[in-house]
Amino acid sequence: MKKSLAVLVAMSFFAVMLAFAETNQPLAASVVTVKAPAVVADTALGTATEVYMELTNKGKVAHTVVAAMSRVARQTQLHRFIVVGGKQVMKQVRDIHLASHHETDLKSGGFHVMLMGIKKALKAGMDLPVTLIFEDGSNLVVNARVHKSA
Numbered sequence: 001m002k003k004s005l006a007v008l009v010a011m012s013f014f015a016v017m018l019a020f021a022e023t024n025q026p027l028a029a030s031v032v033t034v035k036a037p038a039v040v041a042d043t044a045l046g047t048a049t050e051v052y053m054e055l056t057n058k059g060k061v062a063h064t065v066v067a068a069m070s071r072v073a074r075q076t077q078l079h080r081f082i083v084v085g086g087k088q089v090m091k092q093v094r095d096i097h098l099a100s101h102h103e104t105d106l107k108s109g110g111f112h113v114m115l116m117g118i119k120k121a122l123k124a125g126m127d128l129p130v131t132l133i134f135e136d137g138s139n140l141v142v143n144a145r146v147h148k149s150a
């Protein structure tokens, strides 16, 4: 009796471990790292500006940034620069794909997080909190350092 119970417990433990290994990928927020999050305080843009950063997905599967939020802006969107008729324009995108074991740079001329309706005056050296939300619901708060426009 005791022996069979021990076997049952061992078997169910093994089943849980198997299920965990099969379905539980680590959350995106635990495998995506962020370097050099930055905002350019560009007065020409008025109260909107881009946030750039280097995102590295160290996980075994691809992840996706599906949204971004910031309490310092009225609206935060995911954007990409595209060229239309020889001119660079921004377009809102649904998500930003982060391939496995790959660095994806949000940079000038490419993908970026757009802060619109910024509620305070941007000064060099300030840190703006921006939250990245991933496809699995996990999220990452980054502090984007404000730089003077070149």
Ligand SMILES: [Cu+2]
Binding pocket: 050, 079, 080, 090, 091, 112, 113, 114
């Ligand atoms: Cu933009």
